[in-house]
Amino acid sequence: MADGPAARLREVHLRIEGAARAAGRDPAEVRLLAVSKTFGAEAVAAMARCGQTEFGENYVQEGVAKIGALRAEWPALCWHFIGPLQSNKTRDVAAGFDWVHSIDRVSVARRLSAQRPPPGEHGVPAPLQVCLQVNVSGEASKSGVVPEELPGLAREVARLPGLRLRGLMCIPAPATDAAAQRAPFARLRELRDDLAARLGLSLDTLSMGMSADLEAAVLEGATIVRVGSALFGERPARAQR
Numbered sequence: 387m388a389d390g391p392a393a394r395l396r397e398v399h400l401r402i403e404g405a406a407r408a409a410g411r412d413p414a415e416v417r418l419l420a421v422s423k424t425f426g427a428e429a430v431a432a433m434a435r436c437g438q439t440e441f442g443e444n445y446v447q448e449g450v451a452k453i454g455a456l457r458a459e460w461p462a463l464c465w466h467f468i469g470p471l472q473s474n475k476t477r478d479v480a481a482g483f484d485w486v487h488s489i490d491r492v493s494v495a496r497r498l499s500a501q502r503p504p505p506g507e508h509g510v511p512a513p514l515q516v517c518l519q520v521n522v523s524g525e526a527s528k529s530g531v532v533p534e535e536l537p538g539l540a541r542e543v544a545r546l547p548g549l550r551l552r553g554l555m556c557i558p559a560p561a562t563d564a565a566a567q568r569a570p571f572a573r574l575r576e577l578r579d580d581l582a583a584r585l586g587l588s589l590d591t592l593s594m595g596m597s598a599d600l601e602a603a604v605l606e607g608a609t610i611v612r613v614g615s616a617l618f619g620e621r622p623a624r625a626q627r
């Protein structure tokens with residue numbers, strides 16, 4: 387078993403490369419998002435020293451604190467918000483993060499757009515890059531827009547000046563066999579292709595795949611995989627949420 391951030395990072399890159407080659411894809415098309423939720427700023431800095439630049443956070447307060455703690459030493463890190471987002475927490479996300487993957491309501495999108503600081507302020511480049519979270523598992527999941535309501539939401543979000551719609555994200559119900567893992571990812575890719583054609587937009591992002599199923603996601607076209615425990619180790623059970 388790999389231990390230490392450098393070895394873990396290398397192992398995850400090898401997994402991504404293996405799956406990309408099996409799919410006939412260029413491994414460079416797949417960005418690795420290191421999900422650092424529940425781990426401290428020091429763990430992020432250790433991963434940054436190994437060359438990792440993109441980090442994902444689920445909880446607003448925790449993420450904002452880490453971004454603040456690391457900004458001086460690591461100003462070029464790219465921060466992605468990937469957790470459930472309530473309307474009353476949008477301001478900190480709009481100001482502190484570069485990406486949001488978990489938009490599933492137009493009310494939250496409107497607030498993020500209005501609250502996104504103009505370019506140059508706080509050193510953030512506008513607009514905020516966003517993905518719509520889609521519920522591809524039906525009853526099993528409470529977050530994400532249902533596929534039927536996706537085109538309507540996408541149309542609204544694409545119009546918001548503070549946001550740039552990049553694509554779709556999903557968190558399927560856990561599955562262990564490869565075919566069951568791949569099905570929801572294939573579905574998300576089809577939804578993305580359909581949406582891009584309908585709206586006439588280039589949606590270049592499919593945010594899908596985590597530690598347990600990143601190969602299946604890469605085989606189905608993931609452009610961002612969100613990997614936590616395979617990079618940072620197991621999270622304390624209580625904080626897994």
Ligand SMILES: *Cc1c(COP(=O)(O)O)cnc(C)c1O
Nearest residue numbers: 421444468596597612613614615
């Ligand atoms: C925690 C989390 C991940 C990473 O999960 P691992 O199984 O630890 O790789 C990815 N995406 C989201 C939205 C998460 O909340």
